[in-house]
Amino acid sequence: MAALLLLEDEEALGQTVAEALARHGFQVHWAKGEEEAWSLLLAHPLDALILDVRLPEGEEAGFRFARAVREMGLQKPILFLTARDALEDRLLGLEVGEDYLTKPFHLPELIARVRALLRRGEIRPKRVEVGEVALEVESRRVLRKGVPVPLTAKEYQVLELLLLNPGRLFSKEEILERVWGPGYEGESNLVEVYIKNLRKKLGEGLIETVRGLGYRVPG
Template identity: 45%
Template sequence: MRLLIVEDEKRLALSLAKGLTAEGYVVDVVHDGLEGLHRASETAYDLVVLDIMLPGMNGYRVCAALRAAGDEVPILMLTAKDGEYDEAEGLDTGADDYLTKPFSYVVLVARIKALLRRRRSGAGVAPVLVLGELRVDTGARRVHRGEEEIPLTAKEFAVLEQLAVRPGTVVSKAEILEHVWDFAYDGDPNIVEVYVSTLRRKLGAALIRTVRGAGYRLEAR
């Protein structure tokens, strides 16, 4: 799952990014409304955390522009303001939820998870993917093979999820990099091979097939 945080309070933005990364999400951060709109328009995010008071373009306008362009990405708006008018305006522009600063980080994470579950449900994507004897719970971020739970790191789960949501379909290395590592990653792209190798060791060598020159395919048996 890839999230975008658009927040001009840099300390808050980086703190949120650190926490959400530890939760297993890939997180990009920008501090300007115009840059946020550009990034959200160019990249397929699963959710946007959007502050209202931003330089360049405020959050209301960013949200309205995304909705006008047909982008249905879930948007959680943040503001230091208080009052019904601000909440109504934020929701009228197409935001899915609203959180007033200061807020509890635990509440923020709960809101994000609820929006993501709602999106999966609305899109008809089951939160639990059953692939033969393998069960991938995308909500709880847990994997079982039969009755046995297979412990995976956050990155291992994220790579598996990219394959599991499209069983039998070839997923390129570039696609996995885009959705599992953030936009600033400039390391060795062969890191994907390392994680695929680890998943094969934990889940079974035959589960993930390499399609030479194209990517990887999860074999849904």
């Protein structure tokens, strides 16, 4: 049974989400503030985090909590669940976490997104090497010629998707769905921007472009 941390200060919504997740087989640890969330985080092994952004501790407390979690080395997937739907909020959420779902939302979509996040951790090799680039899956580290390369959360996810499926061609639309989530609507050149950033950091030859079709790492 996958264990989730739910950080949501709205009593009615938190109760509804916690009960829905429990009905679908998840173990839910529900916190209504940062202090309680830290206590649950340190007390229980968790598989994913679902975080509101606006909390009693501040307008961006959820983002701050996520950054602190990453800084302490915990790399479990994070989904933001929030009423903040401005583009800058979405982009920030996708930098420090893995998915972003705005309120109001449908519970089946939330369940589907949580399951998709958890599937990313299943049946994966511990280490993948392609040329001079190595991906250490469990620690979420990327190295080039043995030297760690800092990546944003979304850069890492795009790279991981391609490296764990060598030779497979991914369209821009599929990358958006797999990394940013179903129904994502944002900048049309978002995938191109992330591929360009990865090439700058890891070398031009790692990711191949198949014109009009998508991207792949040669198998």
